[in-house]
Amino acid sequence: MRILLIEDDHVLGAAIRDYLLSAGHAADWMQRIDDARHALGGVPYELVVLDLGLPDGRGLDLLRELRTAGNAVPVIIATAQDQIAVRVEGLNAGADDYLVKPFDLAEMAARIAAVVRRYGGSPIPTLVAAGVAVDLAHRRVSVNGKPVGLTAREWAVLERLLARRGAIVTRSEIEDSLYAFGAEIESNAVEVYISRLRKKLGREFVHTNRGLGYQVQQ
Secondary structure, three states, rough: EEEEEOOOOOHHHHHHHHHHOOOEEEEEEOOOOOHHHHHHHOOOOOEEEOOOOOOOOEHHHHHHHHHHOOOOOEEEEEEEOHHHHHHHHHHOOOOEEEEEEOOOOHHHHHHHHHHHHHHOOOOOEEEEOOEEEEOOOOOOOOEEOOEOOOOOOHHHHHHHHHOOOOOOOOOOHHHHOOOOOOOOOOHHHHHHHHHHHHHHOOOOOOEOOOOOOEEEEO
Protein backbone atom coordinates (compact mmCIF):
# COMPACT_ATOMS: atom_id res chain seq x y z
CA MET A 1 0.00 0.00 0.00
CA ARG A 2 1.28 3.50 -0.85
CA ILE A 3 1.00 5.73 2.24
CA LEU A 4 1.76 9.43 2.63
CA LEU A 5 3.01 10.37 6.09
CA ILE A 6 2.81 14.09 6.91
CA GLU A 7 4.68 14.64 10.18
CA ASP A 8 7.24 17.29 11.17
CA ASP A 9 8.65 15.54 14.24
CA HIS A 10 11.88 13.94 13.04
CA VAL A 11 12.02 11.15 15.62
CA LEU A 12 8.37 10.14 15.39
CA GLY A 13 8.26 10.56 11.62
CA ALA A 14 11.28 8.30 11.15
CA ALA A 15 9.80 5.70 13.51
CA ILE A 16 6.46 5.62 11.69
CA ARG A 17 8.09 5.54 8.26
CA ASP A 18 10.42 2.70 9.22
CA TYR A 19 7.53 0.75 10.76
CA LEU A 20 5.44 1.11 7.61
CA LEU A 21 8.37 0.08 5.42
CA SER A 22 9.00 -2.99 7.59
CA ALA A 23 5.35 -3.96 7.09
CA GLY A 24 5.85 -3.91 3.32
CA HIS A 25 4.16 -0.58 2.58
CA ALA A 26 5.60 2.15 0.39
CA ALA A 27 5.83 5.20 2.67
CA ASP A 28 6.57 8.75 1.53
CA TRP A 29 7.37 11.09 4.43
CA MET A 30 6.72 14.81 4.09
CA GLN A 31 7.29 17.39 6.83
CA ARG A 32 5.56 20.40 5.27
CA ILE A 33 2.11 20.99 3.80
CA ASP A 34 3.51 22.37 0.54
CA ASP A 35 5.54 19.21 -0.05
CA ALA A 36 2.59 17.02 0.87
CA ARG A 37 0.31 18.94 -1.48
CA HIS A 38 2.79 18.43 -4.31
CA ALA A 39 3.05 14.70 -3.57
CA LEU A 40 -0.73 14.29 -3.45
CA GLY A 41 -1.00 15.95 -6.83
CA GLY A 42 1.18 13.34 -8.48
CA VAL A 43 0.71 10.04 -6.64
CA PRO A 44 -2.48 7.98 -6.13
CA TYR A 45 -2.03 7.34 -2.41
CA GLU A 46 -4.12 4.70 -0.71
CA LEU A 47 -3.94 6.36 2.72
CA VAL A 48 -2.64 9.51 4.43
CA VAL A 49 -1.41 9.81 8.02
CA LEU A 50 -1.73 13.50 8.87
CA ASP A 51 -0.35 15.60 11.72
CA LEU A 52 -2.31 18.77 12.50
CA GLY A 53 0.44 21.18 13.60
CA LEU A 54 2.89 21.65 10.74
CA PRO A 55 5.55 24.35 10.12
CA ASP A 56 3.73 25.97 7.20
CA GLY A 57 0.10 25.62 8.25
CA ARG A 58 -2.68 23.45 9.71
CA GLY A 59 -3.16 19.88 8.67
CA LEU A 60 -6.93 20.41 8.86
CA ASP A 61 -6.72 23.01 6.11
CA LEU A 62 -5.02 20.48 3.84
CA LEU A 63 -7.67 17.90 4.70
CA ARG A 64 -10.44 20.33 3.81
CA GLU A 65 -8.68 21.10 0.52
CA LEU A 66 -8.64 17.42 -0.35
CA ARG A 67 -12.30 16.87 0.42
CA THR A 68 -13.38 20.06 -1.36
CA ALA A 69 -11.49 18.89 -4.45
CA GLY A 70 -13.29 15.55 -4.29
CA ASN A 71 -10.23 13.57 -3.18
CA ALA A 72 -11.59 10.71 -1.04
CA VAL A 73 -8.23 9.21 -0.02
CA PRO A 74 -8.56 7.78 3.52
CA VAL A 75 -6.99 10.09 6.11
CA ILE A 76 -5.98 9.21 9.67
CA ILE A 77 -5.15 12.21 11.85
CA ALA A 78 -2.21 11.61 14.22
CA THR A 79 -1.73 14.49 16.64
CA ALA A 80 -0.95 15.45 20.21
CA GLN A 81 -4.10 17.62 20.28
CA ASP A 82 -6.51 15.51 22.31
CA GLN A 83 -9.27 18.02 22.97
CA ILE A 84 -12.75 16.73 22.09
CA ALA A 85 -13.45 19.88 20.05
CA VAL A 86 -10.40 19.28 17.87
CA ARG A 87 -11.33 15.64 17.33
CA VAL A 88 -14.83 16.61 16.29
CA GLU A 89 -13.45 19.28 13.96
CA GLY A 90 -11.11 16.77 12.36
CA LEU A 91 -13.78 14.15 11.81
CA ASN A 92 -16.20 16.74 10.48
CA ALA A 93 -13.51 17.95 8.06
CA GLY A 94 -13.40 14.47 6.53
CA ALA A 95 -10.92 12.43 8.57
CA ASP A 96 -11.57 8.70 8.76
CA ASP A 97 -9.92 8.12 12.13
CA TYR A 98 -8.07 10.02 14.86
CA LEU A 99 -4.99 8.91 16.80
CA VAL A 100 -3.70 10.84 19.81
CA LYS A 101 0.05 10.93 20.45
CA PRO A 102 1.77 9.11 21.95
CA PHE A 103 0.33 5.96 20.39
CA ASP A 104 1.56 2.43 19.88
CA LEU A 105 2.67 1.68 16.33
CA ALA A 106 0.78 -1.62 16.40
CA GLU A 107 -2.42 0.30 17.15
CA MET A 108 -1.71 2.61 14.24
CA ALA A 109 -1.27 -0.43 11.98
CA ALA A 110 -4.62 -1.83 13.16
CA ARG A 111 -6.35 1.50 12.51
CA ILE A 112 -4.83 1.64 9.02
CA ALA A 113 -6.04 -1.88 8.26
CA ALA A 114 -9.55 -1.07 9.50
CA VAL A 115 -9.83 2.09 7.43
CA VAL A 116 -8.56 0.36 4.30
CA ARG A 117 -11.04 -2.49 4.79
CA ARG A 118 -13.90 -0.02 4.95
CA TYR A 119 -12.80 1.69 1.76
CA GLY A 120 -12.28 -1.64 0.05
CA GLY A 121 -15.84 -2.65 0.79
CA SER A 122 -14.76 -5.49 3.10
CA PRO A 123 -15.64 -4.61 6.71
CA ILE A 124 -15.21 -8.31 7.58
CA PRO A 125 -11.47 -8.82 8.11
CA THR A 126 -11.38 -12.35 6.66
CA LEU A 127 -11.79 -12.96 2.92
CA VAL A 128 -12.08 -16.37 1.30
CA ALA A 129 -11.46 -17.17 -2.37
CA ALA A 130 -10.43 -20.39 -4.17
CA GLY A 131 -9.66 -22.17 -0.91
CA VAL A 132 -7.51 -19.28 0.33
CA ALA A 133 -8.52 -17.53 3.58
CA VAL A 134 -6.95 -14.14 4.23
CA ASP A 135 -7.20 -12.54 7.68
CA LEU A 136 -6.53 -8.88 6.87
CA ALA A 137 -6.65 -7.73 10.48
CA HIS A 138 -3.91 -10.06 11.71
CA ARG A 139 -2.08 -10.56 8.41
CA ARG A 140 -2.57 -14.30 8.33
CA VAL A 141 -3.33 -16.49 5.32
CA SER A 142 -4.15 -20.17 4.96
CA VAL A 143 -4.74 -22.51 2.03
CA ASN A 144 -7.30 -25.25 2.66
CA GLY A 145 -6.87 -24.65 6.39
CA LYS A 146 -3.06 -24.80 6.39
CA PRO A 147 -1.14 -21.63 7.41
CA VAL A 148 1.07 -20.05 4.75
CA GLY A 149 3.84 -17.54 5.46
CA LEU A 150 4.18 -14.42 3.31
CA THR A 151 6.95 -11.84 3.24
CA ALA A 152 6.12 -8.16 3.81
CA ARG A 153 6.37 -7.40 0.08
CA GLU A 154 4.19 -10.40 -0.81
CA TRP A 155 1.60 -9.09 1.65
CA ALA A 156 1.77 -5.66 0.03
CA VAL A 157 0.99 -7.14 -3.39
CA LEU A 158 -1.78 -9.34 -1.99
CA GLU A 159 -3.42 -6.44 -0.15
CA ARG A 160 -3.32 -4.31 -3.31
CA LEU A 161 -5.04 -7.05 -5.31
CA LEU A 162 -7.64 -7.69 -2.61
CA ALA A 163 -8.42 -3.98 -2.28
CA ARG A 164 -9.63 -4.15 -5.91
CA ARG A 165 -10.95 -7.68 -5.76
CA GLY A 166 -12.68 -8.58 -9.00
CA ALA A 167 -11.06 -5.68 -10.88
CA ILE A 168 -7.88 -5.64 -12.94
CA VAL A 169 -4.90 -4.10 -11.13
CA THR A 170 -2.14 -2.84 -13.41
CA ARG A 171 1.55 -3.47 -12.91
CA SER A 172 2.15 0.25 -12.27
CA GLU A 173 -0.53 0.30 -9.57
CA ILE A 174 1.17 -2.59 -7.81
CA GLU A 175 4.54 -0.85 -8.13
CA ASP A 176 3.01 2.25 -6.51
CA SER A 177 2.12 0.08 -3.52
CA LEU A 178 5.66 -1.28 -3.23
CA TYR A 179 7.99 1.65 -3.81
CA ALA A 180 8.30 5.09 -2.23
CA PHE A 181 9.84 8.19 -3.84
CA GLY A 182 13.43 7.63 -4.92
CA ALA A 183 13.33 3.85 -4.58
CA GLU A 184 14.93 1.81 -7.34
CA ILE A 185 12.27 -0.29 -9.08
CA GLU A 186 13.42 -3.65 -10.39
CA SER A 187 12.01 -4.24 -13.87
CA ASN A 188 10.53 -7.65 -13.08
CA ALA A 189 9.67 -7.15 -9.40
CA VAL A 190 5.90 -7.39 -9.83
CA GLU A 191 6.15 -10.58 -11.89
CA VAL A 192 8.42 -12.11 -9.23
CA TYR A 193 5.99 -11.40 -6.39
CA ILE A 194 2.97 -12.59 -8.39
CA SER A 195 4.85 -15.82 -9.15
CA ARG A 196 5.64 -16.30 -5.46
CA LEU A 197 2.01 -15.73 -4.48
CA ARG A 198 0.87 -18.31 -7.02
CA LYS A 199 3.35 -20.88 -5.68
CA LYS A 200 2.10 -20.32 -2.13
CA LEU A 201 -1.62 -19.74 -2.72
CA GLY A 202 -2.28 -21.72 -5.90
CA ARG A 203 -1.92 -20.87 -9.57
CA GLU A 204 -5.62 -20.07 -9.97
CA PHE A 205 -5.67 -17.47 -7.18
CA VAL A 206 -4.20 -14.64 -9.26
CA HIS A 207 -5.34 -14.36 -12.87
CA THR A 208 -3.21 -12.60 -15.50
CA ASN A 209 -4.96 -10.40 -18.06
CA ARG A 210 -2.30 -10.08 -20.74
CA GLY A 211 -1.35 -6.50 -21.46
CA LEU A 212 -3.67 -5.24 -18.72
CA GLY A 213 -2.69 -6.52 -15.29
CA TYR A 214 -3.66 -8.98 -12.56
CA GLN A 215 -6.92 -9.94 -10.90
CA VAL A 216 -8.23 -11.87 -7.89
CA GLN A 217 -11.74 -13.15 -8.59
CA GLN A 218 -14.69 -12.17 -6.43
